[in-house]
Amino acid sequence: MSSLSTQPEFSPRQNAVLDSALRLLVDGGERALTTAGVARAANCSKESLYKWFGDRDGILSAMIGYQASKVRTLEERAETLTVDSLRAHLVVFARDLLDVLSGDVSLALNRLAIGQASRDGSHLGQMLQERGRRQIGKRAGGLLDAGRRAGLLRFDNGEEAYGMLYGLVVTDLHLRMLLGEDMKLTKQDFSRRAERAVDAFLDLCGTKKQTAKP
């Protein structure tokens, strides 16, 4: 149905408009994201907005697609894994995951998509799921598979193992951030949180006893 990787995306000018729109959304929430506001912030006319994106929903979809295209996940290179390097990679992944989920733009877009979820044909949630989680989940899946191939991890279902890791890392932090809870204190704790979550995950799915924890 969709043209997938070869979709034409948008022109630089249109991307600049989408940047303005994202900025507007981050600063003021969905209520601030009016067509007139986007036009004013981007120094373009409303007519151009409708010509380029069709309607307001088209702008929202384009914003999600544009943002997703900006945060492409870097592919890990294959490497000979040891117990400690696997743990290190997992900690980096967990840390990155927390950073992504707590980012301004990510939170704003998730709030936007969630707000539209109860509408009829709102593919925004699906888009966000497809182009956000699926990407980062693929990165984790690769890492976990590599760990299993190296005999360092043991699990039946890769999806389930990833779910364990995700749950241990994120718990209910994402929801609390989406609800607007102040995370200034918690953010300083992300590294420790990532380490402890990975340690727990290795307790569950690791085959070798890791070096003693403090």
Next chain:
Amino acid sequence: MSSLSTQPEFSPRQNAVLDSALRLLVDGGERALTTAGVARAANCSKESLYKWFGDRDGILSAMIGYQASKVRTLEERAETLTVDSLRAHLVVFARDLLDVLSGDVSLALNRLAIGQASRDGSHLGQMLQERGRRQIGKRAGGLLDAGRRAGLLRFDNGEEAYGMLYGLVVTDLHLRMLLGEDMKLTKQDFSRRAERAVDAFLDLCGTKKQTAKP
């Protein structure tokens, strides 16, 4: 600041109005929750709505408070815990947690509060957090503490242990449901999911080896 347990709540008539409003919210999302719509659905006048609840935000707050008052968590009675009865209690708790989070009203209210999170003085998220999670977290905390006192669980920080349990049970299910993903299939799997999550949690924090898993 707040009057806590002895707050006057609302009259039966007003609760009926709030029920209609919740119904409206569940069916049509926030856009359907207009003052005129609530008045029509509840067979009351807009003037009464403003008299009772102040303004639209007052209606939203009242809806959250009312819903929270309906799902009061039942207090577990103290009991001599064994390995198996602790596991059984934890599985029931996990199952209940999944059922609550996947409920229509819960999802609708969470979407509502998340949508308002980017507003200035939106205490809705805080309310939902305070009267929702805190309640169910207290139930889990009691259970975990009892398990520790019985020598069946080992953990330093109760909050952190609860976080582990929550993460293993819920993973990213809540977010996916909030984004509108179809959960017909997943819901049939809640019991198995609860069991496997509790087993993993006991692997992490349990002191005794549980009976063999299939």
Next chain:
DNA sequence: GAAGAACCGTACCGTACGGTACTCATTTTG
């Protein structure tokens, strides 16, 4: 049973937004 409060239904007002139409300047194209 009369006085008064509570309340329903509706009409009304101001505002804000989505979307369209139009004018004029700038750029592109033959």
Next chain:
DNA sequence: CAAAATGAGTACCGTACGGTACGGTTCTTC
């Protein structure tokens, strides 16, 4: 250079919503 296209800026329209005011009806209270 002329013609065509592109796009900014603005004005405009219809609609929908939050909030208020008012007339009429039912319920309470003495």
